[in-house]
Amino acid sequence: MRVAISTGGGDAPGLNAVIRAAVLGSINRGWEVSGIRRGFGGLLGDARIVQMDQDSVRGITHLGGTILGTTNRGNPFRWPLLGTDGKWVEEDRSNELIDSFHKHQLDGLIAVGGDGTLRIAHELYERGLPIVGVPKTIDNDVAGTDYTFGFDTAVQTATEAIDKLHSTAESHERVMVVELMGRTAGWIALTAGLAGGADVILIPELPFDVDKVCDKVREREAAGRHFSIVVVAEGATAKNGEAVFQEAGGPGGVGRLGGMGARVADAIAERTGKETRSLTLGHLQRGGSPTTRDRILGLRFGAAAVRVVEAGRFGVMVALKGLDMVEIPLDSVMGEPRLVGLESELLLTARDLGISLGD
Numbered sequence: 001m002r003v004a005i006s007t008g009g010g011d012a013p014g015l016n017a018v019i020r021a022a023v024l025g026s027i028n029r030g031w032e033v034s035g036i037r038r039g040f041g042g043l044l045g046d047a048r049i050v051q052m053d054q055d056s057v058r059g060i061t062h063l064g065g066t067i068l069g070t071t072n073r074g075n076p077f078r079w080p081l082l083g084t085d086g087k088w089v090e091e092d093r094s095n096e097l098i099d100s101f102h103k104h105q106l107d108g109l110i111a112v113g114g115d116g117t118l119r120i121a122h123e124l125y126e127r128g129l130p131i132v133g134v135p136k137t138i139d140n141d142v143a144g145t146d147y148t149f150g151f152d153t154a155v156q157t158a159t160e161a162i163d164k165l166h167s168t169a170e171s172h173e174r175v176m177v178v179e180l181m182g183r184t185a186g187w188i189a190l191t192a193g194l195a196g197g198a199d200v201i202l203i204p205e206l207p208f209d210v211d212k213v214c215d216k217v218r219e220r221e222a223a224g225r226h227f228s229i230v231v232v233a234e235g236a237t238a239k240n241g242e243a244v245f246q247e248a249g250g251p252g253g254v255g256r257l258g259g260m261g262a263r264v265a266d267a268i269a270e271r272t273g274k275e276t277r278s279l280t281l282g283h284l285q286r287g288g289s290p291t292t293r294d295r296i297l298g299l300r301f302g303a304a305a306v307r308v309v310e311a312g313r314f315g316v317m318v319a320l321k322g323l324d325m326v327e328i329p330l331d332s333v334m335g336e337p338r339l340v341g342l343e344s345e346l347l348l349t350a351r352d353l354g355i356s357l358g359d
Contacts, residue, residue, distance in 0.1 A: 001031035003309060004049070004101075005110045007066040008039035008074055008117035012138045012150025013290035014298035015066040015112065020057040021302025022110050027054060029310060034106070035067075039074035039113070040120065043100040044093055061295050064153075064288050075120055098127060108309045110302075112136050115143075115337060118317060122330040125315040132308050133317035133330055134301045138286055141185035141337040144328045145319035149297040154181065154285040155191045161281055162196025165229055173226035175217055175268050175276040179261025181285050182233045186340045188285070189233035194349060199228045200356045202264065204235035205340045206347075208358025210267045216356035217272050230268070232261040258282075300325055 003026050007015050019035070026033040033052045036042035042049045050056075050068075060067055073080050076097040078090040101109070108130045111121040114137040121131045135142040138154035158180050169176040182188040186203025193201035200216050202208045217228045234257040258280065265278035290298065297320065304318040304325040316327040340347065350357060 001026070001029070001107050001309070002034070002105055003031050003108045003110065003306075004034045004036050004104075004106050005052070005068065006036035006039055006042070006112065007068050007070045007136070008111065008113035008120075009070060009072050009136065010114070010138070011065050011070050011286055012136050012148070013064045013153035013286070013288060014149030014294035015070075015136065016057075016060040016063045017290065017295050017298030018112055018134055018136070018149070018302040018305075019067060020060055021299040022306055023052045023057045024054065025303050025306035026309075029306070034104070036109075038069040039071045039117070040076050040097060041071060041074050043097045043104075044076060044079070049104060061299065062289050064286075064290065072116070075116070077120065077123060094124070094127065098124070098129060101129060108132065108314065110134060110305045110309065112301075114139075114148075115141070115333070118142070118330060118333050122315070122334060125330060130309075130314040131330075132305050132314060133333070134305050135317060135319060135333075138188065139182045139185050140187040141183065141339065142333065143335055143338045144317060144333045145338075146322065147297065147320050149290070149294045149301060150286075151187065152293040152297075153288065153291045154188055155195070156291055157285050157288065158188060158192035158281060159195040161279075161284075162192060162198060162229060162231065165279070166197065166227075169227040169229060172275065175228045175230060175265070175272075175274045177230040177232060177261050177265040177268070177276065177278040179232045179234055179258070179278065179280040181282070182235060183257060183337075184235045184339070185337055186233045186236070189231050189236075190340055190346050190350065193231035193355070194346065194353075196231070197229065198231040198355060200230040200358065201350060202230070202232045202236040202260075202358045203340060204233055204237060205342065206357050206359045207237050207239045207241070209239050210264065210271070210358070212356060213264065213358050214268055214271045217268060217274060221272075221274070228274075230264060232264050234258050234260060236260050
């Protein structure tokens, strides 16, 4: 067997643990294993394909990032190229990728990534490539799995930041607004907000009324609590409002979510008269050494993927269901992202604690 591993999309703590488990699991079965650099790009000449052995994965479980590199602009069906006129165009290079896969005499590909990477993996499987998917995102929003690695580390980083904001907010009697990642899902904001003792948590699943947010600030002020902590998911939206995107600057012309935290902070300051500051935690949530939970989860995902390859079952994604690793068809992951349910026990806990959700 000749197996290859790729990591695509945004990086997440725990990726190197997946790589290590997949490489060692393959080698211990007597297989040859290669690493594809920068997502699918290594099969298209964008980077390269490297041979992997025990030495190449020694001591990497605790490292953040990915030793194989990654990109979120590596869709072979819509490969971005800069035209002679300076504008981005897209080209279908999927046939070239498939030819490259066979040229390198590969028997299977373990593709690690989020919903975008997994969607590409499904399309390539439909074209005949033997692929197994591994779900990866700090946002925890991939359908079909209870948890993705990287989420726990992102929440830990965000919780530590919220903890630090408490002391400066109380010292200056300010409202501190912190914007967290998560795209259209509120898992990071809700979990970190609960753990960090936030007074207001705004998530994409519940459009908010800024007057309700200000009511919470005034309520605390009247109770002698002259500071407040407001956690805002980057994809949160006001009622009858739209998501906020940063200016687009790359292929596809699609902007990145971001800026809602600053808008909420401005509205609070204007309506309550309270001194308000905003902070966007940004890519700090992606970086750093993975937590113990993410290390173990990454190792489990990588090892499970190898077992699925060994069984010859392709076109599937390994997933965590309860305490067990299972496999589900890739086409079942292609629907809507996994969002926070409106009757989620986490949401009910927040309400029981008196946390405002802005609704």
